[in-house]
Amino acid sequence: MELNSMTHNKLKEIITQRGEKGFRAEQIFRYFHQQDGQGIMEMGQVPLSLREELSSSYTVNNIKILHKFKSESDGTIKYLFLLPDDNIIESVVMGYAHGYSQCISTQVGCKMGCSFCASTKDGLVRNLTAAEMANQIYEAEKDLGVRISNVVLMGSGEPLDNYENVVDFFDIINSKLGRNISLRSITLSTCGIIPGIYKLAQENIPITLSISLHSPFDEKRAEIMPIAKKYCLKDLMEALRHYSDTTNRRITFEYTLIKGTNDGEEEAKEIARLLNGMLAHVNLIPLNPIREYNEGRPDKNHVLKFQSMLKKLGVATTIRREMGSDISASCGQLRRSVLEEK
Numbered sequence: 001m002e003l004n005s006m007t008h009n010k011l012k013e014i015i016t017q018r019g020e021k022g023f024r025a026e027q028i029f030r031y032f033h034q035q036d037g038q039g040i041m042e043m044g045q046v047p048l049s050l051r052e053e054l055s056s057s058y059t060v061n062n063i064k065i066l067h068k069f070k071s072e073s074d075g076t077i078k079y080l081f082l083l084p085d086d087n088i089i090e091s092v093v094m095g096y097a098h099g100y101s102q103c104i105s106t107q108v109g110c111k112m113g114c115s116f117c118a119s120t121k122d123g124l125v126r127n128l129t130a131a132e133m134a135n136q137i138y139e140a141e142k143d144l145g146v147r148i149s150n151v152v153l154m155g156s157g158e159p160l161d162n163y164e165n166v167v168d169f170f171d172i173i174n175s176k177l178g179r180n181i182s183l184r185s186i187t188l189s190t191c192g193i194i195p196g197i198y199k200l201a202q203e204n205i206p207i208t209l210s211i212s213l214h215s216p217f218d219e220k221r222a223e224i225m226p227i228a229k230k231y232c233l234k235d236l237m238e239a240l241r242h243y244s245d246t247t248n249r250r251i252t253f254e255y256t257l258i259k260g261t262n263d264g265e266e267e268a269k270e271i272a273r274l275l276n277g278m279l280a281h282v283n284l285i286p287l288n289p290i291r292e293y294n295e296g297r298p299d300k301n302h303v304l305k306f307q308s309m310l311k312k313l314g315v316a317t318t319i320r321r322e323m324g325s326d327i328s329a330s331c332g333q334l335r336r337s338v339l340e341e342k
């Protein structure tokens with residue numbers, strides 16, 4: 001087990017079980033999550049005997065920057081990180097007027113099979129540990145000399161398919177002994193794993209939940225996202241209403257607009273019906289084509305037309321700003337091209 005994947009409470013448990021004082025757990029947690037420590041034997045404040053004991057039972061996960069790409073057009077930065085087992089993941093940092101936001105990966109690859117997504121083309125390789133999620137932020141911060149204030153779990157992977165590690169990551173990144181990033185500044189994006197949504201509703205973690213909708217019709221949605229065959233929209237909407245009622249948090253619906261596929265008036269009307277009376281808003285994403293799915297990119301007027309249809313129907317809607325298109329910033333594209341080169 002990785003020492004830097006443990007929450008402060010978990011660390012306290014294993015430290016006190018060894019007959020040590022609880023404050024040692026605080027020292028160790030701060031060392032990894034505040035001071036960017038890299039190794040157990042390097043924890044100078046901790047007695048040598050405890051360091052030796054810990055290093056015989058636990059490991060530390062460190063990741064490295066493999067490549068860094070900067071968009072000429074908007075300054076978006078994309079990292080490829082090398083994991084200890086030589087797997088590669090992506091992460092994107094975007095600068096906004098209110099600070100820096102980072103989109104992190106939660107798995108190596110993904111098994112969900114969404115048709116427009118490059119991350120899933122080779123399936124799921126493995127889950128990321130909590131430390132691997134946090135380290136994407138620490139490495140980017142160190143490299144850029146900035147603080148990340150917003151985190152989006154929308155890189156490669158389905159976060160609710162790696163539930164326990166993701167929840168531990170929230171605990172770690174939000175801890176006052178670490179980066180202390182507000183949970184309200186964290187967004188978890190899911191393709192709609194219903195049991196995970198119910199479980200998350202009980203956790204009392206005030207993150208923003210974001211759902212990949214992409215079509216308000218089951219059949220069409222299943223063509224774009226195979227997971228929709230397992231979880232139909234009726235059950236998904238029930239789970240989301242439960243989530244929103246329990247947490248009182250507004251839900252974001254991500255809608256990748258694909259010209260000629262999901263951009264008609266009947267879609268707009270059905271979205272309005274599904275979201276009626278719910279604390280929700282729709283984020284329109286003009287399709288960013290990948291090689292395997294290279295059709296249907298809508299032009300600006302097209303996107304504005306769909307937005308205006310939704311607005312007339314009373315649906316709060318935003319259009320996602322396109323970031324880093326010159327550096328293949330959308331999900332999984334860069335990792336995949338590097339793997340192919342290899």
Ligand code: SF4
Binds near residue numbers: 114117155
């Ligand atoms: S969009 Fe997300 S859930 Fe779907 S395949 Fe890609 S990484 Fe997985």
